[in-house]
Amino acid sequence: xxxxxxxxxxxxxxxxxxxxxxxxxxxxxxxxxxxxxxxxxxxxxxxxxxxxxxxxxxxxxxxxxxxxxxxxxxxxxxxxxxxxxxxxxxxxxxxxxxxxxxxxxxxxxxxxxxxxxxxxxxxxxxxxxxxxxxxxxxxxxxxxxxxxxxxxxxxxxxxxxxxxxxxxxxxxxxxxxxxxxxxxxxxxxxxxxxxxxxxxxxxxxxxxxxxxxxxxxxxxxxxxxxxxxxxxxxxxxxxxxxxxxxxxxxxxxxxxxxxxxxxxxxxxxxxxxxxxxxxxxxxxxxxxxxxxxxxxxxxxxxxxxxxxxxxxxxxxxxxxxxxxxxxxxxxxxxxxxxxxxxx
Ligand code: ADE
Ligand code: ZN
Numbered sequence: 001x002x003x004x005x006x007x008x009x010x011x012x013x014x015x016x017x018x019x020x021x022x023x024x025x026x027x028x029x030x031x032x033x034x035x036x037x038x039x040x041x042x043x044x045x046x047x048x049x050x051x052x053x054x055x056x057x058x059x060x061x062x063x064x065x066x067x068x069x070x071x072x073x074x075x076x077x078x079x080x081x082x083x084x085x086x087x088x089x090x091x092x093x094x095x096x097x098x099x100x101x102x103x104x105x106x107x108x109x110x111x112x113x114x115x116x117x118x119x120x121x122x123x124x125x126x127x128x129x130x131x132x133x134x135x136x137x138x139x140x141x142x143x144x145x146x147x148x149x150x151x152x153x154x155x156x157x158x159x160x161x162x163x164x165x166x167x168x169x170x171x172x173x174x175x176x177x178x179x180x181x182x183x184x185x186x187x188x189x190x191x192x193x194x195x196x197x198x199x200x201x202x203x204x205x206x207x208x209x210x211x212x213x214x215x216x217x218x219x220x221x222x223x224x225x226x227x228x229x230x231x232x233x234x235x236x237x238x239x240x241x242x243x244x245x246x247x248x249x250x251x252x253x254x255x256x257x258x259x260x261x262x263x264x265x266x267x268x269x270x271x272x273x274x275x276x277x278x279x280x281x282x283x284x285x286x287x288x289x290x291x292x293x294x295x296x297x298x299x300x301x302x303x304x305x306x307x308x309x310x311x312x313x314x315x316x317x318x319x320x321x322x323x324x325x326x327x328x329x330x331x332x333x334x335x336x337x338x339x340x341x342x343x
Contacts, residue, residue, distance in 0.1 A: 018298075018337070019311075021103065021104070021319035021322075022102075022104070022284065025214075026105075026108065026176070026194075027106065030288050031074055033056060035086065045198055061258055075111050081121050081124050081125040085125040091105075091287075093137075094287070095139060095293070095294070098294050100294060102329075103140075104144055104323060104334065105126070105144045106176065107146065108146050109122055110148045110159055120166075127169050143171060145159070145163055145170050145173050146177075147190065148176065150178040153190055156190045172200030174201075174203060175202075175203040175205075179209040184217045184305070187221065191220075200324050202224060203217040203223050203226065204228055208231045220292060221237075225248045227249075229242070230256065230262075246320070249280045252282075253265060253282065254285075254291055256268060257300075259290075265304035265306075274315075282298050286300065293311045298312065309341065320333040
């Protein structure tokens with residue numbers, strides 16, 4: 001067994017209670033089929049599935065777009081403030097079970113406003129669940145508004161306008177949806193405005209898109225983190241730059257497997273990233289669609305790549321240092337990780 005653990009069971013137990021942050025989680029991607037059915041019934045929305053098994057059977061994807069088509073369809077059951085509360089509360093309860101102490105959650109307002117659901121309905125339900133989870137579990141949460149990159153920059157500007165009354169509840173903005181053909185450059189102006197408003201900046205880049213998109217995210221959007229970033233490894237100068245900058249990558253192993261970004265977890269680049277000095281983290285992306293929450297991602301990739309205890313501690317520490325928490329909170333979480341790994 002790899003250094004630090006007596007057995008695979010020993011490593012699994014270590015992952016289970018390892019304090020960690022999750023930095024790449026689309027709240028709409030945590031909609032479990034059971035809740036989808038409940039909300040469809042509650043809201044009188046028709047869904048093209050007879051039961052939960054049929055829904056799960058439909059979750060076979062050959063690329064990102066395959067997944068996105070079903071993801072946008074799934075979120076169509078979300079209508080009321082209570083729906084967004086229930087969705088977020090369910091995720092935070094799962095996060096608590098995985099020893100997640102802090103989360104930075106993406107939401108896709110354009111997936112809702114396009115269906116006539118008010119921005120306020122979405123953000124109020126999510127925020128209420130954040131407050132309850134903090135009171136109940138001590139989990140802290142931040143919210144990141146993502147622009148859908150298959151839509152126009154004008155539509156992103158309108159979304160940022162709609163967010164202006166709620167900036168006290170929004171930590172940052174991100175960029176998600178169909179990557180190839182929608183480079184970061186398309187959104188340079190709206191991200192400049194978000195930066196000027198004091199928002200943190202992240203972007204999905206290098207999931208399916210080329211290293212050039214990662215350069216654009218750095219140089220044009222001026223990101224604080226890169227979401228995924230897998231294809232950065234194709235460009236050694238880019239790897240050196242990301243390592244020197246201490247840029248955090250929010251890596252999502254089971255997502256990469258389900259969307260065929262990797263053929264096999266044994267071929268996943270996470271270990272190579274760590275060896276190259278990249279600040280990689282492990283995250284679940286859309287756990288209901290990809291078959292596992294954050295600990296399942298740690299577990300699967302640890303088994304596939306035979307990660308050591310030191311690797312796992314590095315990943316958990318990276319999740320804290322790469323978060324948008326203040327320095328005092330980061331120090332507290334890092335001390336908890338170090339105490340846990342010594343115990
Ligand atoms: N939206 C939800 N999950 C996504 C992913 N993995 N990539 C791009 N857009 C997304
Ligand atoms: Zn994502």
